[in-house]
Structures are given as C-alpha cells and as structure tokens.
Amino acid sequence: MVLSQRFFARRAILVCSWLCMLLLLSHTNLSAGETYTSPEDAGALFKVQGEYLGVIEAWGGNWGAQVIATSDKTLEVHLLEGGLPGEGFEDRDPTRKFTASLDAASEKATAKDDTVTIMIKPDTLGVFLLDGKLLGTLTKVIRESSTLGAKCPEGSKVLFEENGENTFADGKIVEGGLLSVGCTSSELLADHTLHIEFRTPFQPSDSGQGRGNSGVYVQGRYEVQVLDSFGLRGENNECGGIYTIATPKVNMCYPPLSWQTYDIVFQAAKYTPAGQKMTNARITVRHNGILIHDDVELPKGTPGKDPESEKPGSLYLQDHGNPVAFRNIWVNTNPNSFSSSKSAPDANGAKPRPKLSVKPDTE
Numbered sequence: 001m002v003l004s005q006r007f008f009a010r011r012a013i014l015v016c017s018w019l020c021m022l023l024l025l026s027h028t029n030l031s032a033g034e035t036y037t038s039p040e041d042a043g044a045l046f047k048v049q050g051e052y053l054g055v056i057e058a059w060g061g062n063w064g065a066q067v068i069a070t071s072d073k074t075l076e077v078h079l080l081e082g083g084l085p086g087e088g089f090e091d092r093d094p095t096r097k098f099t100a101s102l103d104a105a106s107e108k109a110t111a112k113d114d115t116v117t118i119m120i121k122p123d124t125l126g127v128f129l130l131d132g133k134l135l136g137t138l139t140k141v142i143r144e145s146s147t148l149g150a151k152c153p154e155g156s157k158v159l160f161e162e163n164g165e166n167t168f169a170d171g172k173i174v175e176g177g178l179l180s181v182g183c184t185s186s187e188l189l190a191d192h193t194l195h196i197e198f199r200t201p202f203q204p205s206d207s208g209q210g211r212g213n214s215g216v217y218v219q220g221r222y223e224v225q226v227l228d229s230f231g232l233r234g235e236n237n238e239c240g241g242i243y244t245i246a247t248p249k250v251n252m253c254y255p256p257l258s259w260q261t262y263d264i265v266f267q268a269a270k271y272t273p274a275g276q277k278m279t280n281a282r283i284t285v286r287h288n289g290i291l292i293h294d295d296v297e298l299p300k301g302t303p304g305k306d307p308e309s310e311k312p313g314s315l316y317l318q319d320h321g322n323p324v325a326f327r328n329i330w331v332n333t334n335p336n337s338f339s340s341s342k343s344a345p346d347a348n349g350a351k352p353r354p355k356l357s358v359k360p361d362t363e
Contacts, residue, residue: 033071033072033203033204033205033206034072034203034204034205035201035202035203035206035322035323036201036202036203036257037175037199037201037202037257037323037325038257039202039257042202042257043104044102044104044107044122045069045072045073045075045102045104045204046069046202046204046257047107047122048067048075048102048107048108048109048120048121048122049067049068049069049075049204049255050066050067050140050141050142050255051064051065051066051067051084051140051141051142051143051254051255052064052065052066052067052124052125052138052139052140052141053065053083053084053138053139053141053356054125054136054137054138054139055136056127056135056136056138057135057136058135058136059081059135059136060081061082062082062083062088063079063080063081063082063083063136063138064079064080064082064083064084064085064087064088064089064138065077065078065079065080065125065138066078066080066084066085066094066230066231066255067100067109067120067125068230068231069202069204070099070204070207071204071205072204072205073101073102073104074099074100074101074102075099075100075102075109075111075120076097076098076099076100076231077097077098077099077100077111077118077120077125078094078095078096078097078231079094079095079096079097079098079127080094080095081095084141084143085250085251085252086250086252086288086290086354087143087354090250092233092234092251093233094231096113098111098112098113098118099111100118100120107121107122108120108121112130115129115130116128116129116130116135117129117130122140123139123140124137124138124139124140125137125138125139125140126138141356141357142258142356142357143254143258143288143354143355143356144258144259144354144355144356144357145254145259145260145261145288145289145354145355146288146289146354146355147195147261147263147286147288147289148197148259148261148355149197149328150195150261150263150328152195152330153332155332155334156330156331156332156334157187157330157331157332157333158329158330159185159187159315159329159330159331160179160185160326160327160328160329161327161328161329161330162177162178162327162328163176163177166179167185167186167187168183168184168185168186168317169186170182170183170184171183171317174323174325175325177327178199178325178326178327179317179325179326179327179329180323180324180325180326181214181317181318181319181320181322181323181324181326182317182318182319183316183317184220184314184315184316184317185314185315185316186314187314187315187331188311188312188313188314189218189219189266189312189313189314189315189331189333190268190312190333191266191267191268191333191335192266192331192332192333193263193264193265193266193331193332194216194218194262194263194264194266194315194329194330194331195261195262195263195264195328195329195330195331196216196261196262196264196326196328196329197259197260197261197326197327197328197329198214198216198226198259198260198261198262198324198325198326198327199257199258199259199260199324199325199326200212200214200226200227200228200239200256200257200260200322200324201228201256201257201322201323201324202228202256202257203228203256203322209227209237209320210321210322211227211228211229211322212226212227212228212256212322212324213226213227213228213318213320213321213322213324214226214227214317214318214319214320214322214324215243215304215316215317215318215320216262216264216315216317216318217302217304217305217306217315217316217317217318218264218266218283218313218315219266219268219281219306219312219313219314219315220305220306220313220314220315220316221281221301221302221305221306221307221308221309221313222242222245222266222281222283222298222301222302223242223243223302223303223304223305223318224240224241224242224243224262224264224283224285225237225238225239225240225241225242225243226239226318226324227239227253228253228256229251229253230253230254230255230256231253232251232253233251234247234248234250234251234253235247238251238253239251239252239253239260239287240252240253240285240287240292240293242283242285242293242296242298242302243302243303243304244302244303245296245298245299245300245302246293246296248285248287248292248293249291249292249293249294250290250292252287252288252290252292253287254288259327260287260288261286261287261288261289262285262286262287263285263286263289264283264284264285264286265283265284265285266281266282266283267281267282267283268281268312269281269298269308269310270310271310275310277308277310280297280298280299281297281298281308282295282296282297282298283295283296283298284296288354289354290354304318305318315329315331
C-alpha cells in the first residue's frame with residue numbers, strides 16, 4: 001500500500017511539473033532568431049522583402065508580389081494576380097509561389113521554377129522566361145493605412161500618445177516614446193470606438209506564433225490578434241483575426257516594421273440586473289483602413305485574459321515575448337460615433353484606400 005501511494009505521489013508531481021513547464025513556455029518568447037526593431041539594423045534581407053506591384057502583359061495585366069523572409073538567407077515569393085491584398089488580389093492563397101535565395105553582398109535574391117526566373121533587387125522584382133526574356137517588372141511599394149496618424153476627435157479621449165498622455169500606468173515606454181506590450185489602461189470601457197497603431201518587429205528566422213505576437217484585448221476580454229502574418233492566409237490566430245472566433249475577410253497585414261492601424265467599433269455584451277447575459281458583444285474592425293470584420297457577434301470571450309462580465313473593462317495589450325510597439329491610441333464612448341454606421345467603411349461613407357508610395361529604382 002505504501003509503495004502504491006509513493007508511485008501515485010511521484011506521478012502527480014511529474015504531471016504537475018509538466019503542466020508548470022507548459023505554462024511557462026506559453027508565456028515566454030517563442031522566437032529563436034535575430035529580432036530587429038529598426039530598418040537600419042535589419043540588413044539586406046529586409047531591403048528585398050516587402051510588397052511589389054506592376055503589370056505583366058503576357059499574364060493578363062496587374063500583378064502584385066509579397067516577398068516574405070523565412071530565414072536569414074531565404075525568402076518566399078508570392079505572386080498575386082490582380083494586385084495586392086485589399087487592392088485587387090482576392091484569394092487567400094498566392095497565385096504562384098517560389099522560394100528565393102539571397103546574395104547579401106549584392107542585395108539581390110533569385111528564384112525559379114520550370115517556367116520562369118524571379119530576380120529581386122531592393123526596389124524591383126523582375127519576372128523572366130528561362131531564356132532570359134523579360135515578362136514584366138514589379139516596383140516595390142510602401143503602403144500606408146488611410147487612418148494612420150488619425151487625430152483624436154473632439155469628445156474622444158486619448159489613452160496614449162507618443163511623449164504625451166498615458167493612461168497605461170503599468171506600461172513600459174520604449175524607443176523614446178512608444179508603448180510596449182503587457183499593459184492595461186486605467187480607463188474602463190463599455191460601448192466604444194477605438195483607434196490604435198502598432199508595429200511588429202522583423203524576425204526573419206522565426207515563424208508562426210513566435211513572430212511579432214501580441215494582441216489588442218478589447219475590454220480585456222476579446223482579442224484582436226496582433227502578429228507578423230505578412231503573406232499568410234489570414235486565420236483567426238493571425239493578424240486581424242478575432243482569436244478562436246473569426247477570420248478576417250482579407251489579410252491586410254503589412255510587412256514587419258510598418259506602422260499599422262486597427263479602427264474598432266465595439267458594442268459590449270448586455271446583461272440583466274441579475275447578471276445573466278442577454279445579448280452577445282459585437283465588433284467591427286478595419287485593419288489598415290480596410291473592413292475585415294463587419295458587425296461580428298462575439299459569443300464568448302477569448303483566452304488569455306479576463307472572462308466576460310457585465311462591468312466595463314480595460315484595454316489590454318498582450319505581452320507574448322515579442323517587442324511589438326504601440327502609439328496613437330484613443331477611444332470615443334459617444335453612442336453617435338458608432339451606433340448608426342457600424343458597417344460603414346469610414347465616417348464619410350467613402351471607401352478608404354491605403355496610401356501608396358513607390359520606391360524609386362536607385363540603379
């Protein structure tokens with residue numbers, strides 16, 4: 001009997017040890033490679049990754065490309081028929097996909113399959129037949145959210161501004177004025193609209209949930225995922241996804257180190273005086289100015305922070321071990337700011353388009 005008790009006691013200790021280890025891993029940095037928060041430090045790989053746009057007449061017109069770093073020497077090249085996500089390309093999977101190798105000395109990358117060769121320089125992407133004939137050249141573009149830098153409207157409240165107002169008492173300030181992860185606003189929120197800007201780091205050797213991971217927890221209960229999911233399909237655990245609940249209509253994630261925006265309309269769950277939930281929370285999200293969730297019902301809270309409640313809740317910015325940065329955060333709790341136009345692309349009814357600049361060919 002004593003031996004049996006000892007066996008089960010040791011087994012219980014072993015199980016507890018494994019559970020503690022799993023819990024520790026879930027809150028530690030999953031990244032394994034170099035992490036950059038500045039383009040100046042990121043090197044040749046960063047220069048060739050990004051978005052490209054142009055015309056390939058032999059293939060019927062406009063094409064976009066997303067070039068995604070997958071290690072310190074390799075990149076995945078996605079050719080997208082019609083343009084870029086939110087700007088002509090309408091599928092979740094790339095039209096054509098290649099693996100490219102980087103020559104860091106020349107700052108060029110090349111890829112090929114059985115029909116074409118791809119040659120990438122920091123500012124251009126050329127598509128060639130195997131005999132060397134040029135099919136088309138795509139030019140690197142820098143897209144910018146149409147709501148980037150949006151000013152806090154009259155009647156709204158600033159939660160955080162660079163080198164200014166800060167309602168995140170537990171927030172760490174980094175890089176001379178940006179808000180780091182793992183902090184909670186002192187402001188308690190019920191129904192509201194939210195504007196927030198974020199930047200994911202460049203982690204070329206990492207992948208999945210270890211790459212630019214954070215989260216915007218509305219009321220501390222419903223997570224709109226933050227992740228460097230540039231070039232991925234757009235799932236509920238990727239950038240713009242409502243974790244475990246809803247996938248974005250389109251993956252509008254920009255390349256790492258780009259400043260991006262969420263503009264969120266949130267209506268809290270409603271409860272009886274006795275504390276029984278009557279209606280679920282609802283949310284509309286625009287990622288970089290493009291509608292990705294249109295009045296989505298939230299039947300439950302998402303994992304990782306606070307349970308659902310009838311009480312107002314704070315805005316929480318998740319710490320998942322990656323140096324994601326935030327700025328220009330403000331909220332509006334005036335019912336007129338959201339009740340009558342929850343599905344409208346913007347306050348004026350016009351469809352917002354990302355601002356776009358073309359990087360000139362320096363050669």
